[in-house]
Amino acid sequence: MTTAQVGIVGAGPAGLLLAQLLDLAGIGSVVIETRTREEAEGTIRAGVLEQGTVELLTRAGVGERLKREALFHRGVYLRFDGRTHHVDMHELTGGKHVTVYAQHEVIRDLLKARLAAGGEILFDVTDVRIVDPGGDRPALEFGHGGVARRLDCDFIAGCDGSHGVSRHSFPEGTLARHERIYPFAWFGIMVQAPASSDELIYATHERGFALVSTRSPTLQRMYFQCGTAERVEDWSDDRIWEEMRARLATRDGWLPKEGPITQKVVVGMRSLVVEPMRHGRLFLAGDAAHVVPPTGAKGLNLAAADVRVLARALQAFYACGDRALLDRYSDTCLRRVWMGQRFSYWLTTLLHRGEGDTRFDQRRRLAELDYLVTSRAASTAFAENYVGLPFQD
Ligand code: RFL
Numbered sequence: 001m002t003t004a005q006v007g008i009v010g011a012g013p014a015g016l017l018l019a020q021l022l023d024l025a026g027i028g029s030v031v032i033e034t035r036t037r038e039e040a041e042g043t044i045r046a047g048v049l050e051q052g053t054v055e056l057l058t059r060a061g062v063g064e065r066l067k068r069e070a071l072f073h074r075g076v077y078l079r080f081d082g083r084t085h086h087v088d089m090h091e092l093t094g095g096k097h098v099t100v101y102a103q104h105e106v107i108r109d110l111l112k113a114r115l116a117a118g119g120e121i122l123f124d125v126t127d128v129r130i131v132d133p134g135g136d137r138p139a140l141e142f143g144h145g146g147v148a149r150r151l152d153c154d155f156i157a158g159c160d161g162s163h164g165v166s167r168h169s170f171p172e173g174t175l176a177r178h179e180r181i182y183p184f185a186w187f188g189i190m191v192q193a194p195a196s197s198d199e200l201i202y203a204t205h206e207r208g209f210a211l212v213s214t215r216s217p218t219l220q221r222m223y224f225q226c227g228t229a230e231r232v233e234d235w236s237d238d239r240i241w242e243e244m245r246a247r248l249a250t251r252d253g254w255l256p257k258e259g260p261i262t263q264k265v266v267v268g269m270r271s272l273v274v275e276p277m278r279h280g281r282l283f284l285a286g287d288a289a290h291v292v293p294p295t296g297a298k299g300l301n302l303a304a305a306d307v308r309v310l311a312r313a314l315q316a317f318y319a320c321g322d323r324a325l326l327d328r329y330s331d332t333c334l335r336r337v338w339m340g341q342r343f344s345y346w347l348t349t350l351l352h353r354g355e356g357d358t359r360f361d362q363r364r365r366l367a368e369l370d371y372l373v374t375s376r377a378a379s380t381a382f383a384e385n386y387v388g389l390p391f392q393d
């Protein structure tokens, strides 16, 4: 039997950043992860970081490569009705940036920092169980290297994503679940080509949504709205480019820069919140507690905001036995989470073609976009949410 002050379930952005923040506050943790290190480092997901997330990563000591290699954009383009409009978020938010830095790079930076500091991370664990989360001495039970292990903890952080065990360890009836499933999905591609645009393009078209993002000067990330039952095998490169060209078409003949497609994936879209985010000594953080559709680029950023709150609350507890921040953890996080849900839902429904959309719905969405790019008040509301609302402490 071994012990840890904080047992962390999951080595995604939430779990690893929490371990790093706790270490800086002199609090020990052990992270357990069901995947291998290679799998954890290889997952292709988020691309856009809020300004506050960048600052948090920098303060946590993992901002150096980010500062060197990330792409810092002033804003984004909105494309509709064949025209492109720039939203200058830098100007609208008093100097904030849109930062493009891939999630797996964040994971690599965090893992490197944790392992260099002697942090304990157990990969490839099996059969994870959270024991007695409501009691004074919760524990993690799991298999590692074929051996059954038990880790007794002061606290447990459930950072195991949307398919983890943590939220299922709450006693029956203690968790409310709020969910919305969207009737469409994203088809994501990775492309070996130069960038098609100097900033991200969010486009909406009669055929549906499309997004032009990037990873580096030679690797591009793009998505287009598709059906939930779409199969990757049914989409040849030619068919994908035909669809992208149609959805991104402008009146002045803009074309994406095409190249070999090295990855194709269909991603489902949903909004989910479970509340409260705490039961006894078990605290949920990140996708374990809430999922957003990727349109607003909020998921990883909300995960980072949760663990920021949790690390500060645990720091106050260990410094002077103060439980006030721990007791407020769920309410503090949920306020930001619901703001993120609101924004992600709004942007998703604004830019995607809905099931059963009528001409009226299409024209109404175009009018809303027109307002968004012509009213400074509306552009500012969009910009301040996209680059990240200030942290409320
Ligand atoms: P993760 O990343 O899912 O990590 C959870 C980890 O827990 C492990 N695990 C377990 N470990 C131990 N025991 C168990 N029983 C376990 N069960 C699972 C898993 O193996 C995994 O390693 O959750 P976390 O840390 O909360 O981070 C959340 C983010 O990953 C997620 O919100 C973002 O990827 C969402 N997202 C985006 N977020 C942004 O902020 N900006 C973006 O631009 C952005 N783009 C995106 C996205 C998500 C996307 N997809 C694929 C859903 C784009 C896409 C396409």
Ligand code: PHB
Pocket (backbone or CB within 6 Å): 045, 046, 047, 048, 200, 213, 214, 221, 294, 295, 296, 297
């Ligand atoms: C990405 O680059 O993967 C990305 C960018 C913006 C989003 C979602 C994903 O809204």
